[in-house]
Amino acid sequence: MLASFPPGYFQQPVVDLARALIGATLTLEGVGGMIVETEAYDRDDPASHTFRGQTARNAAMFGPAGHAYVYRIYGMYWCLNVVCGELGRGAAVLIRALAPDVGIAEMQVRRGLTGPKGLASGPGRLCQALGIAREHDGLDLTDMPFALHPAPAGLPILTGPRIGITKAVEQPWRFGLAGSPHLSRRF
């Protein structure tokens, strides 16, 4: 039996959770791998979708911690977040990349690739590889069809500024697994 998160684990500060999720294992219907890159988005954070309050799109970010916030971006891609903090906080961790482990063949089909590279190295790619879309918005990531298990202790973690944002660009709220070949970009 794999280890599980203790009760209330996801109700910690979002930057702490973003760091802690590096090395955690995420799967959807048995397809996935180890998370190697995350970013934190908090309520009082100009780069966060929740900065201007609750809307139809970001409602899941105000829901229970440990659940998914899935949104569409640029009209073509989905991005996955882990909701964090006490109920109504409006904070979440963007899952930016994972190291493909189980269901690699399935990921290759979904991504239209034949090689092992770039399968889930980026938030849009990751969702395409795992088959994550709108119907997963708000679902509990620690329960079927998802599974999420804690990282081993002592992993080397990289820290840096977040990617692709135009506000609060200086905040070092991006985290990565040092040495991983599956990061979306170098730190």
Next chain:
DNA sequence: CCAGTGATTCTCT
């Protein structure tokens, strides 16, 4: 580097 892509949100009437 830069265009594609369309939902969501903003900013006025």
Next chain:
DNA sequence: GAGAATCACTGGC
């Protein structure tokens, strides 16, 4: 409500 701006990205030059 309507029109405009924005956008937590990706793939191809």
